Amino acid sequence: MPAQLISFLVGLLSLSAETLWVRTYAFANQSTPIAIAVVLSVYLLGIARGASVGGGFCRTSANLREIVAKCVLAASAVIALTPAFIIALPRIPLLLLPLIFAPAFLLSICFPICHHLGTKLGTGHVGKSLSRVYAANILGSVIGPLVTNFVVLERVTTQMAFIILGALGMCIAVAIALADRLNSSIKQMVLAGTAFAFGLTFVFGAGQASTGAQNQLIAKLSTRDGEIRHVVETRQGIVVTYKDDVAGDAVFGGNVYDGRTNIDPRINSNGLNRVIMLQAITPTPRRVLMIGLSVGSWQYIIGGFPDVERMDVVEINPGYIDLARNYGAQNKAIHDPRVNLIIGDGRKFLRQNPDAKYDLVIMNTTWHWRMYVSLLMSREFLSLIKSHMTPEAVLAFNTTESIDALKTAAAVFPHVYRYDNFAVAAETDWRVRLADKAASEKLRLIAPAGKPLFGPRDGDVVADFLDSSHVQTLDEAEIKIGRPGEIITDRNLITEYRYGRR
Template structure:
């Protein structure tokens, strides 16, 4: 084979290995999501999935090296390994489903004495599903090294280039999976795409192998005698392997902490995670490129290896004091981006820049270690496959241990900051091992020890993080200018921390300001409070009890502050409340709200389960049913929460409802778009098509539904509200804590089942469903979060703004033909004005219009209009009154403006609480028709608009 042909083959193989890296990352990312859905979405589950995958890679590295050294056709071996990977990737959706079904069949239940076997079972299933494919992937690098390296002296450079190319491909794969494949095609097709790539690579490698075999049969000039290559003594080779083992542990600890810190900095969206992964792997890739250049031509690889380890440790230690400033740095950078959908790529660029600041230098150094260590640890070219395979397998075993230690031990035990310091300490230990190796470089030992000692001192004395910054959640307030870090500190002078903890799942804190406003924050986001969130926290739990006359068992997904749990204790008929919460830190933090929640975790009726809700429901006894299920996860732009809004999860909840059971679901309308809300509700309607929608406060919705259909009884509801304990709880829904009667309670319903079915199930919505394997919301909701607007759908489809005869709201049936007394109208008006303008402002305006019609000069009415924000409309009304006092409009244009004004006034006052008034509009329309017959067609259009407004509230 000619040298030119050899170079051509090498380049083609390099490109193929980049594609292999991309397919590998798609495979890993999607498998983690699939198994998380099927056997649970906790950090422990993700750790066992990662352990199974990395363990398979380690086995593949180790045995692939042995196979590569034994074969005379390494390209054929490479082709077979890629083919195995491809077949298994294509079969992955089926394998994942089988693993999930097997888990449900044999997993111990939540109350089983064998529940301690749950985690080993997940590991076994993950290993059975992932291991074969991972072993095949792990074997490709040693096979390719054996196929492309010609002598020992080039080994470091060859491994560095291949590592660089493979990691660049992996970076593109992480990007493609997170931003293109999964959002566009879903999980299953993404895996099939990866499998097809693998099979194409197998065909390509087979063709190259046949071409090489044909070329090798031709006469070839005798090869030149290889130059004598550097061989490192056995102690140095052992030290190199020990170093990459320690480096592997440290790399995973640090990556886990970086992921969590960047989630606190940028929010934990799927795109933010993809950016972190791309940045990490990209740094590793360019570290491999540096190693390739440093180690070419049989240059010494030991000294660069020691320097790389020292730089990795040193850069991480020097960055330690600045990680708590990342939230403010990101806030200031991302705050310059316009909050528009088209600017989202620029926002992601700011996310990438922030990740680079945090990770670039350490990952470059870590990425350089493996190629350099491979060269040091390989004693001869005949053992190139074994040497490279051993180096990578030892490092991967370190990765597995690091993932387990970091995610399950260090972060929960020490917290993020000390866990990061522990990772830096392990990197220091790795560098120290090289500096002290017998037979090493004596001239390097003393300066290396001095430098490492200085870094150790810095590690110990480095300033601690500012908890106010790291827990601040500044990514949610990009429009606020906090100034410098000192200015930010000044703004938190009246805030004190009551609780702060990092567990395996989340970073949780409880803060309180000087006026007693207490917040529960999860990953920087306020998820509950003792004030503004209370109406929602109470109503989401109380509402279903008004549709079920004798609930005995209740299930709540998400503990939060505990207020949603505690409010149910007012119902003596409830015998058991099961609460599923994924984060143990949230359970501990909820104790700081006992004053407002009634300390529900101390009540014997409440049973707390710290686990993933999906696995809890799937492994609960087959006959376990609940009369009421309350699903109250966090916002859907967070990946973990998004999985609790899928069609499959809603169906799982429905399957666990007892006959006549009622489901209650919280939905946000802030930091979200109309499309996202409609996707969510369309998904919900696919399982619960006849839901009722309630509005506990301006930005929150509560959906209540039953698979068998709700059977509301307003007499029963009135009796419930008359019970003293329940009345006290329901008063918390009112803005001022006053008594909430049946009138006020029914007035909070904004859409009935007929309109809900028509909007979200009746064929009007063309938006996709959010599913387990097609997670639309997981990728669409973060865009809406970035824009930061509120969904306006229910503002324009509030059924309270329609006539009683044209809506199935409960209050319409309860009122019948009755007119509300003025005292009741005043009560509703005050309630709506106090609750804010998001949905209730137009309703308040309509009620005020009733009094305004009677007495336009009443100062109390004018003040109410001012509170409702309708002074502009008032000014327009006064202008028309003065104009019409002088006589009817004199020209057609003025007449049309008058009719338009009367139409808008009439439409704005249309509501379910008062009888409609069309007289002013009818009089204006009739007069204009008479004076200007040519306007008849225009006036017919207004009449059509009126008809549509009345039919389509």
């Protein structure tokens, strides 16, 4: 087999495995920014050490193609067995690091060998032959993640993706052994390993039909204990719901709490009061923008606001939409004829629709310490939202107790106050409307799917939702947390790093 082709396939396998590990390790560590850095660091260490060992083989061994076949076979076996290893190991993220290191190390042994085999000395074309081996590796390194993300992870679970990639690697090892006429013992070893890979793929593949088998890897890496109701995996991420027949199923996106399926304000296990009270402070919310659907509980409630004529809902992960279809009320809400459901990025949507104006904007923002969340909380993005708001419009988003998110909103809007952990921003002081005598009646007009949200005996619940004890000024919030807030920008990433979760 040509050295350039081997170099291409090694790059494809290596970077595909890294892609799966970024997804897996980030999930295990609740999508904190440090997770990607850890995977990249361990992978680079593996590459450096493997290249050093491979260079040594080039100087001392005459059976370089056998070494390549063995290394590809061993790396592929580790990749294929990764889900089984994770399921068997204690739930300690650091124990995953050797599994990340091993395939990077083994496959990188092949890289200098490919250069050694593919470089034509004494022909006057050393540079050309060397560059072709290198270019082939880069091409494989680019194609691998693209295929893994946009093809494999669109069709199978993360667990199955490891098995498929490992099986592919073992097939490559067989091809190297057969194409290069290696001795019979090497061929037998590689063929036996490949038979094992296909057997493993069949066993795990058949197991995907049962929910228990499908959830083994995710259940092991999950930070929450309990019975899993649903798992939805897309290339954008992993969403899980945990069974809770009292408070509503708990929704976890990227292994962190993301809401509940509860739609009963009397239970209020998911802070529905923060959304419900927006009906009282928004004069006439005819056109609504929601960024972040989650399972759709908030959308169900807002759909019951009597003045709503149109609702644009932007969700970047289609897995949430698939999840919402499993719950009756939420499924009805996403099929409401007034709803325009957009799969994509909120910032991109707003830039592509510069003339769109909204009376109410609500963002279902994830935890402030997760990767990329600054793109939703930054001064630049809040300013973009403001340019799409009508003069009396209201913006509400979850700060997840971040004083910096509240401070940033106050740098963009003249009137910003915190309602529980929501930042609620407007051009006018919305607290006046919260205290208005008509506020209680406005809440009683909410009727999702035509069903009144509150009954005659819910006066105390309504009064509590409108109580000023929920409201806090920026100064009060800064005193409570013990430091002044800082302004989040697209570049400083302070919520993810400086004040992020360690």
